[in-house]
Amino acid sequence: MLTYVFWFGIINKSSRETHKTTTTEYVMERYRSGHNEAVLKTVCPQGRVGSNPTPCAFFCLKTDVQKKIKKFLTNEKHFDRINKLSQDRELKTEFKKIKNFLLSTRPTAVNLGWAVEKIYKHAVAMINAQQSLKAIETSLGNLACKIYQEDIEVNRRIGIYGAALLPQQARILTHCNAGALATCGWGTALGVVRQAFLDGRLEMVYADETRPLLQGARLTAWELIEDNIPVTLITDNMAAWVMQTQHIDSVIVGADRIAANGDTANKIGTYGVALAAKYHQIPFYIAAPISTFDFTLETGKQIPIEERSADEVRLLHSVVTAPQQVNVFNPAFDVTPGELITGIITEYGVISAPYIENIKKLQKILQEED
Secondary structure, three states: OOOHHHHHOOOOHHHHHOOOOOHHHHHHHHHHHOOOOHHHHEOEOOEOEOOOHHHHHHHHHHHHHHHHHHHHHOOHHHHHHHHHHHHOHHHHHHHHHHHHHHHHHOOOOHHHHHHHHHHHHHHHHHHHOOOOHHHHHHHHHHHHHHHHHHHHHHHHHHHHHHHOOOOOOEEEEEOOOOOHHHOOOOOOHHHHHHHHHHOOOEEEEEEEOOOOOOHHHHHHHHHHHHOOOOEEEEOHHHHHHHHHHOOOOEEEEOOOEEOOOOOEEEEOOHHHHHHHHHHOOOOEEEEOOHHHEOOOOOOHHHOOOOEOOOHHHHEEOOEEOOOOOOOOOOEOEEEEOHHHOOEEEEOOEEEOOOHHHHHHHHHHHHHHHO
């Protein structure tokens, strides 16, 4: 995913300094709460990023670690320890604390864990090898750039494989945001949309607004308009009717975690969209990189589902819409059973049922590549 931002992400310095919370707490809490407006996602000089937890996480990790390193570098009593600092248990401890904090922010999204662990293990290996701080920083930056470039290629391939599934003059429905704002600038679900648009085979995208935080309205609709891709915004409870009346050809969404049987966690509301698609005999596709697969989970029942603040439902952009005392159930994600999914579009191609068997084949390929 977008580890590029781990080293090269830029967030307005003055806005950070006006907050009493740490940079990590501020950025990650804004992501968790969903208050990540489109303008806040332009944090990477090479592309629009930020919706995905991974880039946000790596920006935070980079910021906190660099601050701690600079503290040592600017303190005279540490000058004689600089060359030995990479061996210091304190540095490992700080890396681990930041890693654990980041992992705790998004229990549902497996990509975050995949990327954080990748960077963390590399950092620890360099510390164990007694590398200098400068060498560690340079190496992690190079690794982040490598993953950044790989993510662009991964999403391009997902787009090509997905677009090939669509008919001419395709009318697509999507839910939440899985586009340039969630990746290095192309997207997974919206990567398919973009490729279809480039191929001249896209007529219209219908974007669910995605309550309670309106990622579809605030992010997906904005993103497609910016790229001059035809988009129509609908409320979530219109999806089934739109399928029946607007000649939808396919539903394409992203994913936060995919179990070994094909069960897929994505933004809350995805399951209902999949049920409606099944009834209307409309293909329902997941577009996601292989880093989204969690081979350790047999079924989606094992996927942890993050629950968020009740005020996300009681309020709409600070406007009270419900009694303060009303009970609220606010899961941020749901799980769509594999039997409702027509195919999972990855950078390796399209995986179809039987998912247990075919996902095992994918896992074997990945193991052989390692």
